[in-house]
Amino acid sequence: MKRPVIGPWITIILGAIYFLVPLVATFEFSLRMKRGEYSFEAYRVVFGDPNFQASFTYSALIAVAAIIVGVLIVVPTAYIVQLKLPRLRPLVEFITLLPLVIPAIVLVFGYIRMYNSSSWIPLTNSARGTDFLLTCAYVTLALPYMYRAVDTGLRAIDIRTLTEAAQSLGSSWPRILFQVILPNVRVAVLSGAFLTFAIVIGEFTMASLLNRPAFGPYLQLVGANRAYEPAALAIIAFIITWACMGLIQLFGGGRRNDTRR
Amino acid sequence: MAFLTLEKITKTFGNQTTIHGIDLAVERGEFVSFLGPSGCGKTTTLRMIAGFETPTSGTIKIDGKDVTDLRPNQRNIGMVFQAYALFPNMTVADNIAFGLKVAKKSSAEIAARVKEMLALIKLPDVGNRFPYQLSGGQQQRVALARALAIQPKILLLDEPLSALDAKIRIALRDEIRAVQRSLGITTIYVTHDQEEALSMSDRICVMNEGRIEQLGTPFEIYNNPKTRFVATFVGTLNVLNGTMVDTATGRIAIDGQEVVATRGANGASTGDSLAVALRPEALSIGETEPGRNGLKGVIEEVHFLGPVVRIRVRFGDNVVSLDTFNRPHSAPPVRGEPVNVHFGHEDLLVLDRPAI
Structure with missing residues (x-):
């Protein structure tokens, strides 16, 4: 008879406790705003706060902008590296990994030094300029995830043959990229997009040091001055992140890719 | 004058010469197979005709026009690949229509041509399906229809049956030959399968180490091999x-x-x-x-x-x-x-x- 396997279950249970207890505790605490009863009062206060709405909308817009710029940079780059310059792959992979090695604080000080009001490109002179700088910063921050997602997607399809097939049918390079390649890495691009969204929504360092009204600094501000609302915000941020992960799963597990025999 | 001519074509990758100055003349409507072992240069030659590789020296002419330096999308050549290369995000009808849309044909013309092509490959009812919903043999027939839809000057087939099982391979090679005959299209077919080359071709070009060993009808190649390589490779x-x-x-x-x-x-x-x-x-x-x-x-x-x-x-x-x-x-x-x-x-x- 097969012996029951206890070891892995113990590991799973310990992991679940480590993961779930703080979450449950935070959630439970967020419901205690009204004395003597559980309520969603903290959530009502948070959602009713105009600063919450403004900062969340701002971060969401910056995230969308970062996703668009990221896709426009990463997809053609990964495509060209894979198709024409495979020898450059290690270099490109190294460059895309740099944001994981260089702390965000170093990056943002670099940006401020490079683009301050007395520099050649004084982006920090205006709010729009700083928004643009923040968008670029988030593109850089999300680069390791976006590049890997797109690169994996491109490796899963035979881009060389698809490109040649489209070329033999008279297609130009932009048409190949936007009508043949991009739709076939849609799932990978969406994965990268949702990861970017999740990163941008909670990012604090860059937004704070560039003095922009983003969701990260708002979280910090509320956390420093209130009791129950930060717990509600933590749960909300957590739900947003998991919703992004869920959407990746939803889009990623869509169509069958095998061929009928 | 020959419809497709290759004059002293040489191809060098780095310091390695893979094609050694080959000459070839293919008549209009002819079915010529490039036959040879792996690495003999048959696919490289085909890719140079398609424009995916540029010859190091020599000239390629189609219908008297020098196309050596033309890009692949300017040559009007239909190509069928070993791996089908159907666009996974498009339906069968959209795949066949792709080249026609690029050529900016009218919607009515595209719809009529797609229908005609589907009838030609004997799959009239699969227009709304996606490639992954078809068998390998069906996918390759759709790839053939897509290549032919643009009415190319030359049809190039790069080992199109290699990925299919034996029974489908035999059926499909007869279909490809029948379609080629009915359209009278000049065709170059790359294969390492001598039975395929012998059964389908008007002429066979036996290649070895980047050179043409012999060019002749299947009967000549089999019965009167000119070199030891041809004698041992064919049959x-x-x-x-x-x-x-x-x-x-x-x-x-x-x-x-x-x-x-x-x-x-x-x-x-x-x-x-x-x-x-x-x-x-x-x-x-x-x-x-x-x-x-x-x-x-x-x-x-x-x-x-x-x-x-x-x-x-x-x-x-x-x-x-x-x-x-x-x-x-x-x-x-x-x-x-x-x-x-x-x-x-x-x-x-x-x-x-x-x-x-």
Whole structure:
């Protein structure tokens, strides 16, 4: 008879406790705003706060902008590296990994030094300029995830043959990229997009040091001055992140890719 | 004037030359196969015709026009790939319509052409399906329809049947040939499968190490191979070592027995060591009839394969393999049995160099 396997279950249970207890505790605490009863009062206060709405909308817009710029940079780059310059792959992979090695604080000080009001490109002179700088910063921050997602997607399809097939049918390079390649890495691009969204929504360092009204600094501000609302915000941020992960799963597990025999 | 011409085409990758100045002329409506082992340069040559590779030197002309420096999307060439290369995000109809949309044809014209192509490949009802919903054979037929929809000047097929199983391969090669004949389109077909090349082509271009070894009809290639490589690569061949006894009469000694070759000495002089070739189907077991060659040997191996019995006969240092039909009412030969193998004088082909 097969012996029951206890070891892995113990590991799973310990992991679940480590993961779930703080979450449950935070959630439970967020419901205690009204004395003597559980309520969603903290959530009502948070959602009713105009600063919450403004900062969340701002971060969401910056995230969308970062996703668009990221896709426009990463997809053609990964495509060209894979198709024409495979020898450059290690270099490109190294460059895309740099944001994981260089702390965000170093990056943002670099940006401020490079683009301050007395520099050649004084982006920090205006709010729009700083928004643009923040968008670029988030593109850089999300680069390791976006590049890997797109690169994996491109490796899963035979881009060389698809490109040649489209070329033999008279297609130009932009048409190949936007009508043949991009739709076939849609799932990978969406994965990268949702990861970017999740990163941008909670990012604090860059937004704070560039003095922009983003969701990260708002979280910090509320956390420093209130009791129950930060717990509600933590749960909300957590739900947003998991919703992004869920959407990746939803889009990623869509169509069958095998061929009928 | 030939419809497609390759003049002194050379291709070098780094310091390695893969194509050595080949010349080829293909007539309008002709079906020519590039046949050769892996790495012989057949696919590279095809890719240069398509425009995916640029020749290091030489000229490619289509219908009299120099296309050597034209980009692939400017050549109007239809291409079918081994891996189908259907666009996974598009339906079958959209795949076939892709080239027509690029050419900015009207919607009505595109719809009519897609319908016509689907009828041509005998899949009229799959227009709304996605490639992943089709079998491999169906996908390759759609790829053929997509390549033909743009009414290309030349159709190029790069080992299109290699990924399919044997039964579908045979059915599809007949279909490809029928479609090619009905449209009269000039076609270049790359394959390493000699049966495919022999059964489909008007002419076969046998390639080896970046050179054309022989260009001819399947009949010529099989029956009159010009080089040792062609003789051994196309079809099954028995190669025997011998010595030229007399060039004038074509007498050759093989393991102490004399035979006569009437198809020429291929440059061998009296006393030279040489190699001769015999097709298995030219060999019979039994008494030598007058005017034929005979070699006495011993049966070394017998393989019963159902409809045929494959027999290996040793004459000394040389061994030949031959097939006989299975006769249900008589037992097959047995190992160790002495036999006489006979064949015609004209069946003996003297090869260019001795066998190694």
